[in-house]
Amino acid sequence: MSQSSVEQVPLTALQGITADAWQEISRACEEPDWVRDLRQKAWEAYVETPLPTLRDEDWRRTDYRELQLEDLLLYMPAGIEAACEADLPESLRSHSETGDDWGGMVVQVNSEIALTRLDETLQAQGVILAPLAQAVHTHPELVQPHLGRIVTPDDGKFPALHGAFFSGGIFCYVPPDTTVELPIQALVWMNAENIAVFPHVLLVADRGSQVTFVERYASPTLEAQSFSCPATEVVAKDGAQVRHVTIQDWGRHVIELGFQRLRVDNDGHLLTILAATGGKLVKNYVDNSFAGSGVEAFHRGFFFTDGTQHMDYKTMQDHLAPYSTSDLLIKGALRDRSRAVFTGVINVRKGSKRTDAYQENRNLLLSKRARSDSIPILEIDNDDVRCTHGSATGQVDQEELFYVMAHGLNKNDAARMLVEGFFSEVIQHTPLDGVQAQLAGKVQEKMAGWQVED
Amino acid sequence: MATEQPFFLIDDLHVEIEENEILRGVDLSVKRGEIHAIMGPNGSGKSTLAHTLMGHPSYEATAGQVLFNGEDILERDPNDRAKLGIFLAFQYPLAIPGVSTLNFLRTSLKAVKQEEISARQFRKHLLEKMDLLKISREFAGRYLNDGFSGGEKKRMEILQMAVLEPELAVLDEIDSGLDIDAIRAVGEGISSLMHPEMSIVIITHYPRILHYVRPDYVHIMVDGKIRQSGGFELAEELEAKGYDVLLKEVMQTSS
Numbered sequence: 104m105s106q107s108s109v110e111q112v113p114l115t116a117l118q119g120i121t122a123d124a125w126q127e128i129s130r131a132c133e134e135p136d137w138v139r140d141l142r143q144k145a146w147e148a149y150v151e152t153p154l155p156t157l158r159d160e161d162w163r164r165t166d167y168r169e170l171q172l173e174d175l176l177l178y179m180p181a182g183i184e185a186a187c188e189a190d191l192p193e194s195l196r197s198h199s200e201t202g203d204d205w206g207g208m209v210v211q212v213n214s215e216i217a218l219t220r221l222d223e224t225l226q227a228q229g230v231i232l233a234p235l236a237q238a239v240h241t242h243p244e245l246v247q248p249h250l251g252r253i254v255t256p257d258d259g260k261f262p263a264l265h266g267a268f269f270s271g272g273i274f275c276y277v278p279p280d281t282t283v284e285l286p287i288q289a290l291v292w293m294n295a296e297n298i299a300v301f302p303h304v305l306l307v308a309d310r311g312s313q314v315t316f317v318e319r320y321a322s323p324t325l326e327a328q329s330f331s332c333p334a335t336e337v338v339a340k341d342g343a344q345v346r347h348v349t350i351q352d353w354g355r356h357v358i359e360l361g362f363q364r365l366r367v368d369n370d371g372h373l374l375t376i377l378a379a380t381g382g383k384l385v386k387n388y389v390d391n392s393f394a395g396s397g398v399e400a401f402h403r404g405f406f407f408t409d410g411t412q413h414m415d416y417k418t419m420q421d422h423l424a425p426y427s428t429s430d431l432l433i434k435g436a437l438r439d440r441s442r443a444v445f446t447g448v449i450n451v452r453k454g455s456k457r458t459d460a461y462q463e464n465r466n467l468l469l470s471k472r473a474r475s476d477s478i479p480i481l482e483i484d485n486d487d488v489r490c491t492h493g494s495a496t497g498q499v500d501q502e503e504l505f506y507v508m509a510h511g512l513n514k515n516d517a518a519r520m521l522v523e524g525f526f527s528e529v530i531q532h533t534p535l536d537g538v539q540a541q542l543a544g545k546v547q548e549k550m551a552g553w554q555v556e557d
Numbered sequence: 558m559a560t561e562q563p564f565f566l567i568d569d570l571h572v573e574i575e576e577n578e579i580l581r582g583v584d585l586s587v588k589r590g591e592i593h594a595i596m597g598p599n600g601s602g603k604s605t606l607a608h609t610l611m612g613h614p615s616y617e618a619t620a621g622q623v624l625f626n627g628e629d630i631l632e633r634d635p636n637d638r639a640k641l642g643i644f645l646a647f648q649y650p651l652a653i654p655g656v657s658t659l660n661f662l663r664t665s666l667k668a669v670k671q672e673e674i675s676a677r678q679f680r681k682h683l684l685e686k687m688d689l690l691k692i693s694r695e696f697a698g699r700y701l702n703d704g705f706s707g708g709e710k711k712r713m714e715i716l717q718m719a720v721l722e723p724e725l726a727v728l729d730e731i732d733s734g735l736d737i738d739a740i741r742a743v744g745e746g747i748s749s750l751m752h753p754e755m756s757i758v759i760i761t762h763y764p765r766i767l768h769y770v771r772p773d774y775v776h777i778m779v780d781g782k783i784r785q786s787g788g789f790e791l792a793e794e795l796e797a798k799g800y801d802v803l804l805k806e807v808m809q810t811s812s
Contacts, residue, residue: 180744506651509611510661510717511639511668518662524655524700531655 122146124177125267129180132236132270135243136251140307141251145266148243148256152263163475164444165415170358175299178270181212183296185373195428198321198352199290201537206285207232211271211302212292221287221330228281231390235272235303236331238489245276250305253336255366258388261360265301265334272303277312277343286315286535296327296356304335308343313446315346315534321381328383331357337365341395344372346534347391352545354382355410361387369395369424374519376402376533378542379414390431394419398427403532407433407549408473415444420462422455422488429459434529435466436522437473446478451485458488466496467525471556499555518555523547562627563588565756572602572609572781579605581781582621587725590753594767595760597778597801603760604648605672606778607619607729609643609805610758611635625725636745640668644723646714648730652702659683662720663705665797686719690746708739713750728759732766751755760776777807784808 115132117124129139155162185191188199199208205227209232210218216234217347225232231242238246256263270342273289287527291302308314318335339345345365353359362414367373377389393399406414422428435443447462466475481493497517509518525547533539565587572580579602584786587593595602608615610623612635619643622629632636653661663679673762674682678790680697692712700711711731718726728747732740744766751757751770759770767775769791775791785791 110598307770481639502652503651505611505613505635506647507653508635509645510665510721512634512664513634513636513668516664516668517636520656520661521653524653527655 104376110541112140114178115180116273117373120264127176128268134236135159135239136371137243138246138250142267145251145256145263145452148265149260149267154260161417163357165384165413167358167360167384167386168211169256170259170330171328172299172330175297175328177289177299177301179213179298181215181294183212183217185210185218188218191218194233194323195290195292195321198319199288201535201541203535203537204411207272207275207287207289207525208290209234209288210290210292213295213298213299214270215468216271216273218394222285222551225283225285227273227325228283228288229278229472230281231274231276231282232275232287232320235274235305242274242276242426244307246274249307249336252365252433254334254362254541258325258362260353260365261332262334262362265303265332267363268299268332268420269301269303271300274306275306275316277308277314278407278489281312282313283306283315286317286517288317288319290321291331291333293331293353293357294415295331296325297309299330299332302331302333304333306337306345306347308337308339308345311342312340313344315348317348317350317535317538319352320359321350322353322357325356327356329331329357333359333360333361335363337363338378339365339367339371339373341366341369342371346386347372348533348538349378350538350542351379351387352379352412352539353385355383357382359387362390363388364390364392366392367398368395370397373400374532374534375402375404377416377426379404379406380418382412384413388417388419390419391421391423393427393429396424396426398424398429400427400429401532402429402431403529404432405477405529406445406528407436407445407526407546408426408443409438410441411439412441413443415480417446417448419448419450420460422449422451422460422496423459425454425456427455427552428457430461432463432465432529434525434551435464435475436446436469436525437466437475438469438549440470440472442473442477444478445476447492448478448480448482451483451488451490453484455471455485458485458490460488460490462492464494464557465525467522468496468498468523469516503513514555515553519550519553522550564626566624568622568624570609570623571604571619572605573617573619574605579781580609581784582777583781585758585776585783587758588757589756592751592757592770592772594772594775595758595783596762596775596792596795598765598804599762602781603778604729607648607727607760609646610727611643612638620698626676633660634781636668636746639721642724644718644721644726646718646726646728646731648733650702650710650714652700652705654700654703656701657698658701662700662717665717666720677779678780683720686716689715689749690719692716692743706709707734708736711735711739711743712746715743715750716749719750726755726757728757730760730762732761732763735763740767741768752780764792767792777803779804780809785810
C-alpha cells in the first residue's frame with residue numbers, strides 16, 4: 104500500500120489491520136517519535152506472532168473465530184463533548200455514578216477521551232490525570248519509562264495488536280509519599296457497533312503513595328459486533344499502596360481480548376477487585392507481577408455469566424522476588440448455557456524464597472447446561488516457599504438449601520440468598536461503598552428470572 | 558396434663574432414605590405446652606425423624622402421617638412447614654458465608670411471619686433475644702455460623718428459635734459436641750423460651766441436657782421405632798443403667 108492511498112482515507116473510515124492504519128492514528132495524534140517507535144515495534148511483533156488457535160494450550164477453550172476484525176472500524180470519535188460529568192449521557196452516568204465521591208474521572212468514549220476531571224486538591228498534591236495522547240507530550244519523563252514496557256508486544260498477539268493501535272488512553276500519576284484520599288475512576292464507554300477500540304490505562308503510583316483506582320468498561324448492548332482490545336499497565340513503586348478495581352460490564356455484543364499487568368515493587372501493597380459480568384466473549388489476562396520483595400497482595404474477584412456468554416480469565420501471581428505474600432480468590436457463577444474458563448497461575452521464580460502464595464477458585468453452576476473449567480497451575484522453582492491452591496465447582500449445595508428453606512424461604516429465594524452470599528464474600532472487599540452496592544446490585548440483576556433446577 | 562387434642566401427631570410413620578427403611582412406624586402425640594424427649598442410641602433413626610419432620614428432600618415418607626394442627630404436612634415444602642410454626646434446630650448447623658446473622662434472621666422472620674418488619678424494629682427484636690440468651694451482640698453482624706465454634710453454632714440455633722417464636726421446636730441433638738458449661742447455657746436458654754403455647758421435641762443421645770430442659774415425657778427409640786415411653790424417670794433410669802442394659806430390657810419387653 105502506498106502512502107498516497109492512505110491520505111485519502113479519513114481516520115473515521117480506517118478499516119483493516121495494516122501498517123498504514125496505525126500510522127494514520129499515530130499521525131493524527133501528532134505523536135512524538137518514541138511513541139511511534141513503540142507502535143512500530145508492536146506492529147512488527149504482531150506481524151511475526153501467529154494468531155492463537157484452539158491448538159494453543161492457552162486458547163484451546165476459547166474460540167474467538169467469530170471476531171471479524173477486518174470488518175471493524177479501527178477509530179471511532181467520541182461524538183460527546185463534556186465539560187463536566189453532568190454533561191455525560193444518562194446511560195453512561197448510570198454506570199459511573201455510584202454514590203461515591205470521585206476525586207478524578209476520565210471518560211473514554213470509543214477511541215477518544217471525552218472528559219477529564221481532577222479535583223483541585225488532587226492537582227495541588229501533584230497528581231496527574233490526563234489523556235494518554237496528551238501526557239506523552241506533557242510528561243514524557245513519567246510516561247516513557249513505563250508505556251508499553253509493563254504490557255509488551257511479547258505478551259501475545261493481541262497485546263501486540265493493542266501496542267500498534269491503541270487510541271484514547273488514560274494516564275494517572277501519583278507523586279511520591281502522596282495519599283490520594285478520593286478515588287479516581289477511568290471509564291471506557293463504547294456506544295457504536297462494528298468498531299474496535301484499543302483503550303489503554305497507565306497508572307503509576309510512585310514511592311510510598313496511596314491511591315484507589317477504578318477501571319470500568321461498559322456499553323449498551325447493540326446488534327452487531329464490537330471489539331475491545333484493552334491493555335492496563337499499573338506500576339506500584341516501592342512502598343506504594345494501590346487499590347485497583349476492574350469492572351467489566353460490556354454490552355452483550357462485545358468481544359474482548361485484553362491484558363492487564365500490575366507490577367509491584369519492594370514493600371508495595373496491592374488490593375485488586377475484579378468484577379466481570381458483561382460481554383459476549385471475553386478473554387483477559389490479569390497478571391500480577393511482584394517485582395520487589397516484601398510485597399503484600401490481596402486479590403478478590405468474580406465473574407457471572409448467563410445466556411451464551413463466554414468468559415475466560417487467566418490470573419497470574421508472579422513472584423519474582425523473595426518475602427512476598429499473595430492471596431487470590433476468584434468466584435464464578437454460571438447460568439443458562441454460558442461457559443467460563445478460569446486459569447490461575449502461581450509462578451515462583453528462582454530466588455523468590457519465603458514466598459507465601461495462595462490461590463482459590465470456586466464456581467457455582469446455576470444450570471446443568473452451563474460449563475466451567477478451572478485450571479490451577481503452580482510453577483515453583485524454589486524450596487523455601489509456601490504455595491497452596493484450591494478449586495471447587497458445584498451446584499447450589501442441597502444441604503445449605505434445605506437449611507435456608509427450613510427457615511421459611513422458598514426454594515428460589517433460598518438459592519438466591521446463597522448465591523448472593525457466595526458473591527458477597529468477594530464483593531465485601533471492594534474499597535468503595537457505592538461500588539460495593541453497585542456490584543451487589545449487578546449480581547441481583549444477573550439472577551433475575553433464574554429458577555433453581557431440580 | 559391438658560385433655561385437648563394433640564396439636565402435633567405422628568402416626569405410624571415409615572421413612573426411607575435411598576430405599577433403606579430407617580423409620581419403621583413411629584408414633585408420637587404432643588400437646589401444647591409439652592416437652593417430649595426422644596432418646597436413643599446412634600443409628601436408631603432420631604435424626605432421620607428430625608429431618609423428615611422438616612421435609613428434607615432425601616427422606617421419603619412411605620407410610621403414615623404427620624399431623625400439625627390437624628393437617629398432614631408430609632407433602633409440604635420445608636419453608637411451608639416453617640410458616641406453619643415448626644422449627645428445626647439442626648444438629649450440624651450450616652454456615653452461610655456472605656449473609657450476616659442479622660440479615661439471615663430478618664429475612665427468615667419476614668418469610669415465616671409473612672409480614673414486613675423494618676430493619677430498625679428487627680434489630681431491636683434481635684438484640685433483645687441476644688441479651689436474653691447472653692449471646693454477644695457482635696454475632697449479629699458476623700456471617701451466619703461462619704467460623705463459629707460448635708458451641709456458638711448451637712447457641713445460634715437457639716437464638717433463631719427465640720427470634721422465630723415457633724409453636725413446635727424440634728431440637729436435633731442440640732447438646733452434641735458441647736462441653737458441660739455449654740450444655741448448661743444452651744439448656745437454660747431453651748427453658749427460658751418455653752411457654753404454655755409452645756411444644757418442644759428434644760432429640761438427644763445423652764440425658765444431661767434434660768436436667769435443664771425437663772421433659773414431660775421421655776421416649777426411647779430403637780431401630781426406627783419408639784419402644785418405650787415414660788416420664789422423666791425413664792431418662793434417669795437410662796442415666797443410671799446406660800443404653801446397653803436398658804435396651805436389653807426394652808427389647809425383651811417389646812418382643
